[in-house]
Amino acid sequence: MKPSGYVVMSLVASGVPVCAAAQDSDEGIGADGGDIVVTATRQPRPIENVPGSVLLLDEEALQREQGFTGAEDLAELLPGVEAAVANGTQVAFQIRGIGAVDHQALTPTAAAVYSDGVFLATNVQTGALLYDLARVEVLKGPQGTLYGRNASAGAVNLVSRRPDAEGANYARFGYGNFDRVDIDAAFGGRIGDGAYARLASTYVKRSPVLENVAGPPEASGETDEFGLRLSALLDRGGPRLLLRGHYEEDKGINTMPRNDALDLDKHEIESEGDGIQRSDNAFYGVSAELTVHLDDWQLFSLTAFEGYRQNYGFDFDGTAAPFGNPSLNANLSYARDFAQFSEEARLSRQFTGGSFLLGMAASLEDFSQRYTIWCGELDPRTLVGSCDYVGAPGRVGPTPASTAPASTLVTDISQERISLALFTYNRLELARRLTLTAGLRLSYEDIRGEGQGIHIFRDGVRAFNDRDGLGPAKGSNVIVTTRLSGNAALSYDLGDANAYLSVANGYKSGGFNGEVANDALNYADEGLFAAETVTTIEAGLKGRVATLRYSFAGFYSDYQDPQARIFVEFALPDGSSIVSNALSNLDAARSYGIEGQLGWTPIGGLDLDLGAVWNRAGIEQDSAIGGNAELYDGQPLPFAPEFSGNARVRYETRIGRDAALALNANANFRSRFYLDPSGLPERSQGDVLTVSAGASLALDTGIEISIWGRNLTNRDYAVSGYGFIGYNTFRSDPRTFGGSVSFAL
Template sequence: MKQNSRCVAPLILASLALPAAAQTGDTAQRLDTIVTTATPSAAPLSDIPMSVSVIDSGDLSLADAYVSAEDVTDLLTGVEAAVANGTQVAFQIRGVGAVDHQALTPTAAAVYSDGVYLATNVQTGLMLYDLDRIEVLKGPQGTLYGRNASGGAINFITARPDNDQRRYVRLGYGNLNRMDLDGAYGDSFDSGFSYRLAGRYLSRDAALDNVAGPEAAGGERDEFGVRLGLNWDSVADGSLLLRTHYEEGNGVNAAPRNDTLDLDDHEIAVGSDGIQDTDNEFYGISAEYARDIGRWALTSLTAFEGYNQEYGFDFDGAVALFGNPNFNANLAYLRDFRQYSQEIRLHTDWDGGSTMIGVSGSVENFSQTYTIWCGELDADTLLGTCPYVGAASRAGPTPVSDTAAMTLVTDIRQDRSTFAAFTHNEFDLSDSLTATLGARVTREEIEGQGSGRHIFEDGTIGYNNVGGLGLAAGSNEIEETYLSGHAALSYAMEHGTAYASVSNSYKSGGFNGEVQNNVTHFADEGLFDAETVTAYEIGYKGKTDRLTYAVAAFAQDYSDPQARIFVNFVLPDGSSITSNSLSNLDKAISYGMEADFNWQSTEQFALQGALTLLETEIDQESDIGGNADTFDGNPLPFAPDVSATFGGQYEFAATDTIDGRISIHAKYRGDYYLDPEGLKSRMQEGFTTLQAEASFTLRDTGVTLTAWGRNLTDEDYAVSGYGFIGYDTFRSDPRTYGLRIGYEF
């Protein structure tokens, strides 16, 4: 058993369409968006002593052209996303966050949907539709978002059923034969009951050009989602909001590109044997109940989230590397996940401050079968048509069959339970000076069990036994308690607020969920430890009638960073094996500054911009299987030293009956590395993406015609990578564009 206990910025309204307030001339509201999840009660962004970015309902116009959650990083600085296996998203904020493809690894930026925590990186690639806003909290969130928030938190908030709902239907068509249909309808009644039904369907042909095989390997999409919200303003002396959703993702996941191949932009080259249909289902239901109990406001959030997932792709990213058909690998995942959670908060305002106390708990069950083979797969026997290159090395010194080891199969099950108690307090030390203090204690218990085996050509099944250390089957438990928190001082001035803060948080340790080499996989040394981040930040948020701006400087101490690396393990006979697994580096630092502005020049014209300057460095002193020098001094992955955004929008009267709007937004990312080894060959050079749209609305009809474009610079860049035979990278989508017609009623 492994047991321990340890302590553990700017506003960018990257508008691509004017917010609803612009249509009423309410410039003040437009420049000071209200958030509800960064603090226990709603507060203007200018009053919150931390870096918070908000993409609100008006800003999400162009996001209707987006597909998945990672796409919104185009609107933010200091925030990046590593996308693996088609839909698994790991967000990095200010350089903090493990780049990992296994589903058991949550991101270091805690991701929430309508306040419900999404516990695995599979769920973070959620489909975007009918959103009200997206809130991004930068830096460790140790109080309200204590679990797996060492980098920050991201909350996707959907439109709420209420008395003033937008009803719409939109139909779009674009290049790559893209079809897009979405809509929402709701109503409210005098009884205090309201409802909202929203949905989206999207289909698209392959985005990448497969020059060596079937077109589908370039990544086809066929997905839909539906969401229902029911709201009662008065029930059991309070209010009750029920939300339920179901999303289905089909199509084919795009194959990676192997770096040994000479290919042009947006090209891959794989054969047909690794192409597999995708069958992903995501579903959930939540109940949010709120009422007053004396001076206290009670909020209870009960939720269930789950998914079933079946997909795969060509793992080696080539037809036959170096002309050898046995240098071929295809993989498939079969996953099942259930998550039950409960959170209760009590909040009160008192003379001179406010207090919030709360408790939360969750139970999760995860299971996965991971299969890797060579050539064509026989679904009944699980045998490929050639021996997978890694199978023989895992058979051990005394294989149980004289025939060739062909296929690898890994099973894992993980059960996790968590409980947390937390408090957030604000104290008015004077008319201008406010202190914020928050703390959270979290208890986690994780049980993991599984086995790794190979199937021989004659059908015999043997457990992996690399080095003869013991059969790859076992279990273990992790029990950990974490203390995290936040402290800040903010000083209100005539035209803004200055603040200073210190905060810390953690990201859980756990089990490596994929290939299991031998019995040591579930031993303590085969697990990865929790990481912790302590951040120090000073900043100023200013506001005039037509301008909001913010500047911040930060420094982050990053302890035990989790990283997927190749580690050399010495065997008893003096030889060694190399294992690709999630491990811990010693420490790292991340520091820099951020600045942003939002200028409403006139009622018709607005500009926004933001800049993040970031420095990161790994400090590796201990010997990681002989690889200390490999990492020491390297930057953290997916941490460009410069990221900048600039955009604007202009509203105008095209004719007496037609209103027009033009929006444009660009983001520049500097060079960044795909993993912590810092190799030049695994560096993505800097690039700029450009998004734009032009829309025309027939006045008094509710009909709008929009032309949109994403990645108009047609950049081909890596969205994640991994080492196998050579180095494989998943690639970005090329330039996409289309037309959309919508009707609001």
């Protein structure tokens, strides 16, 4: 648990040797005393030799950043990476402006997220996994070879600590403002001849952090999360088997959004509280990782199951009485079940002058969801609200099934996905200093979805949605896709530096709109969204001079058929209007820019780090979409600030003979960014500067005392937004701080 050294992203800011252990081996990595080794390329390689932009956070850097509330906090440490937080807990990573900002859980994000090598197929699985991590690796740009589908923006790898002989046992107890309680512990070590085990757990509880000016405090959310991870390693010199299992649960309350029509102070929301629902979310999984050495070859297999169930919701309209009319109130809930079985196998070989890798991947996913939206208090038996949901009447069709008012909307959808892939990734030294890296991936997907959307009248009558008389909102469809993607790069060894030029192609699959089904077109071809593709050309230079490490890159991305959530107004029977939305495809977009990272240790114990990205990401729209082409043409891509930067400083020194003092601070800046593709100023977030800091006193007895603070500037900013009645945004946490005591066991 004791921090020492500081590894940040694609550089090291410490003069001491630092390495990131390989996924299939903890031995022999970084033994040269200086290399940072990453495994995001499926084979351990020094980070300077990877022909692309790679960001790295090691175990010690992650431990120093106490006070995390979710995966979105990682973005503050990773320049050029943004995190949109939809529905209060669903995290979608955006890299260089690429990726739809979406709350739908049917499809993954454009930055593919992996946990211990297992693909997390939906955007609700990430937040509960950030404990006892060994490192986080991020690959920027499309990943068309090793990571395949749904990696059009990049890949994020969360790697937990492996069982080993050392154990690294610890217990940490923390307390912070808003009655925050943190308990973390891990125990492990040798349990037999060549056998090791590790048990890690976490518990976080916190009271509401925003102020609700119109009702109960819990409308601004509560945190109540628990996690448990067990792993066992059998390594007796022959085949190596690593078994993992995890279980996490969330019993908190989702934060309500804020409606932009309200005149509120910082960190305030307004809700009467009838949408408050305590979550009942559970995430679980098991995996078996087998490594077999066959002379000069290595066979690797990863078999896994991941699943979850979710029941949660919140006040959807973000205000107690929209425009003074309490009948415009809206609450929603999600009930989800998901299961995924996957297998990945790789055969690889290192040889003089290069390496060869051939792999296959297969997965089967089963997803189901019920989405319910209503007004006031909901009768759990009839699903009729105590007032009339404003959006229901617009969907009843030309011949309503009842003369009573339409009250509630319910949409059910189920989806099965089969994914198969063959891929190869290879390196070959063309000359003494010139290396070619190239790969291909052939992907096949079969996605089958079916669902229905109904409205429920006040007298209990149920009928299919049939907006504008287009037909009942019930149906099914099949999406079958075969894609060839890949990458190629040339890198040249300059001694203390490495220059590279690369081109990479990736895609994110299309799919179904699974929230509100308005009419028959929802499940017809017209209601689907298509796959998006990204091709990126990148040139970069990485290297080190003495204690200075640097990484610079320029990139250009051609973004075809970008997936985007489009908000469209439609008329209600009384002449007013409401905003409906769906995932759709824009024509094209471009993203280009430059980025750089520097890490320097001017004196022993002092580490300085700087990362910056300048990025222009704009939409090119010729055809009409949502009834208006001009609205989107020339607008910035969502969550793509033109400039973002990150600066860190850490100082460590001995105090006497028995203690060490460590101080660290982090500042993150993002220029104005937009929350959706409309480019409207009122749907944007202005410049954001956040600062976090911490200090720790580590005693040689194994006790460490720490204090920390996050968002010390107390900035109130939007972390995502959506149109409904006006515009609603989920808000950031205010200033938080706390302390902890940890014990090495």
